[in-house]
Amino acid sequence: xxxxxxxxxxxxxxxxxxxxxxxxxxxxxxxxxxxxxxxxxxxxxxxxxxxxxxxxxxxxxxxxxxxxxxxxxxxxxxxxxxxxxxxxxxxxxxxxxxxxxxxxxxxxxxxxxxxxxxxxxxxxxxxxxxxxxxxxxxxxxxxxxxxxxxxxxxxxxxxxxxxxxxxxxxxxxxxxxxxxxxxxxx
Amino acid sequence: xxxxxxxxxxxxxxxxxxxxxxxxxxxxxxxxxxxxxxxxxxxxxxxxxxxxxxxxxxxxxxxxxxxxxxxxxxxxxxxxxxxxxxxxxxxxxxxxxxxxxxxxxxxxxxxxxxxxxxxxxxxxxxxxxxxxxxxxxxxxxxxxxxxxxxxxxxxxxxxxxxxxxxxxxxxxxxxxxxxxxxxxxxxxxxxxxxxxxxxxxxxxxxxxxxxxxxxxxxxxxxxxxxxxxxxxxxxxxxxxxxxxxxxxxxxxxxxxxxxxxxxxxxxxxxxxxxxxxxxxxxxxxxxxxxxxxxxxxxxxx
Numbered sequence: 001x002x003x004x005x006x007x008x009x010x011x012x013x014x015x016x017x018x019x020x021x022x023x024x025x026x027x028x029x030x031x032x033x034x035x036x037x038x039x040x041x042x043x044x045x046x047x048x049x050x051x052x053x054x055x056x057x058x059x060x061x062x063x064x065x066x067x068x069x070x071x072x073x074x075x076x077x078x079x080x081x082x083x084x085x086x087x088x089x090x091x092x093x094x095x096x097x098x099x100x101x102x103x104x105x106x107x108x109x110x111x112x113x114x115x116x117x118x119x120x121x122x123x124x125x126x127x128x129x130x131x132x133x134x135x136x137x138x139x140x141x142x143x144x145x146x147x148x149x150x151x152x153x154x155x156x157x158x159x160x161x162x163x164x165x166x167x168x169x170x171x172x173x174x175x176x177x178x179x180x181x182x183x184x185x186x
Numbered sequence: 187x188x189x190x191x192x193x194x195x196x197x198x199x200x201x202x203x204x205x206x207x208x209x210x211x212x213x214x215x216x217x218x219x220x221x222x223x224x225x226x227x228x229x230x231x232x233x234x235x236x237x238x239x240x241x242x243x244x245x246x247x248x249x250x251x252x253x254x255x256x257x258x259x260x261x262x263x264x265x266x267x268x269x270x271x272x273x274x275x276x277x278x279x280x281x282x283x284x285x286x287x288x289x290x291x292x293x294x295x296x297x298x299x300x301x302x303x304x305x306x307x308x309x310x311x312x313x314x315x316x317x318x319x320x321x322x323x324x325x326x327x328x329x330x331x332x333x334x335x336x337x338x339x340x341x342x343x344x345x346x347x348x349x350x351x352x353x354x355x356x357x358x359x360x361x362x363x364x365x366x367x368x369x370x371x372x373x374x375x376x377x378x379x380x381x382x383x384x385x386x387x388x389x390x391x392x393x394x395x396x397x398x399x400x401x402x403x404x405x406x407x408x409x410x411x412x413x414x415x416x417x418x419x420x421x422x423x424x425x426x427x428x429x430x431x432x433x434x435x436x437x438x439x440x441x442x443x444x445x446x447x448x449x450x451x452x453x454x455x456x457x458x459x460x461x462x463x464x465x466x467x468x469x470x471x472x473x474x475x476x477x478x479x480x481x482x483x484x485x486x487x
Contacts (some may be wrong), residue, residue: 018212018213022212023207025212026203026204027207028200030203041449041450048220049446074448120195128196128199139193140196143194143196144197173192177195180195
């Protein structure tokens with residue numbers, strides 16, 4: 001995956017950039033929307049809008065940041081409609097109640113570790129689902145290495161507000177993951 | 187105790203999802219969408235060139251004024267105002283939302299096949315696509331047309347009907363023509379087939395009346411009143427009289443917002459709950475809709 005802060009220049013670079021950034025972008029959108037099919041749609045739309053206005057931006061420098069900002073805005077817009085967002089198609093594409101994402105190859109781990117890892121992943125997933133969308137976005141952006149200042153810009157909130165969002169998200173998630181945190185501490 | 191590794195776990199969860207994403211599929215999707223929107227890119231190039239011409243014209247006007255020429259601005263004609271509105275419509279974002287109020291005559295609801303038509307509705311439109319839902323209780327019902335021209339009806343979140351583009355029942359197609367609004371097409375029709383009259387401008391609005399020229403046909407349009415923002419040139423409100431069921435019907439559209447919408451919003455599935463039943467075979471769908479129409483009181487305006 002591309003490191004933060006890199007972006008496309010020419011056409012080949014543009015495609016390479018999309019290939020490199022799409023997995024994380026879709027994963028981020030899917031986590032916000034809880035719907036993989038819709039997330040792909042949103043991300044494609046965001047890429048297009050960004051590339052159509054490529055001349056207005058310094059994409060090599062700001063591409064990833066702009067992409068995540070566009071995705072965040074689009075997801076918040078979609079999710080705040082307070083409408084049922086369940087889709088018949090998504091059931092087969094990894095929707096909320098559809099098949100879960102396939103686990104990665106964890107063959108290097110011992111079976112009990114694999115089991116625990118899966119439990120942890122599921123618990124993290126459930127914990128994230130408990131969070132309000134802006135808190136979820138803030139925490140995920142933080143986990144991706146964005147600074148508080150950048151998160152504030154991406155979410156269009158003040159820097160202190162971004163800090164509050166992250167703090168509350170961590171509190172809620174920590175409470176949900178308390179059993180795992182205890183094991184880790186031990 | 188060390189800081190809990192929450193962020194690491196969240197990052198792991200994200201990476202886990204990312205591993206399952208087919209990046210090539212996303213790239214293909216982006217290529218397809220960019221190719222589909224390439225005329226807009228071309229338009230942008232033209233727009234830039236047009237801007238240069240405008241700048242040149244502005245410079246010429248400035249020079250003329252500088253050399254003492256008297257250039258009195260002529261009041262814009264109705265046609266020019268509509269042309270400016272058309273240009274604006276073509277430049278603005280594609281997804282527009284209108285509040286819709288209709289006046290149907292008694293009997294014109296026949297054949298509506300449980301279309302949710304009561305009260306004020308909200309129309310979202312992008313080109314030939316649209317969906318309509320109630321203003322007061324969004325999410326309870328909707329109907330529309332998707333990117334494949336398929337017309338769908340969701341009288342309740344648990345039940346949907348969809349007709350292929352070439353299988354849309356004529357009555358339903360008529361309601362589509364009545365309630366859908368494609369701004370650029372409408373303005374082109376008005377320019378080509380209507381006599382245009384400009385009323386005395388209100389404070390910030392130009393009012394243009396369009397009447398179908400004798401012997402002309404403009405799809406379903408009979409007449410229109412356009413309210414165009416003087417500054418932005420955007421059409422803020424339209425009252426259309428359209429041919430409908432061998433008579434006419436009046437529909438008023440008021441622009442609410444322009445905001446990009448996800449493609450899925452124009453599809454049936456996005457307006458249904460999970461597990462909802464979808465009927466796609468025409469005869470079956472028609473039979474069920476007719477049955478529903480008989481058992482459920484058809485909403486009246």
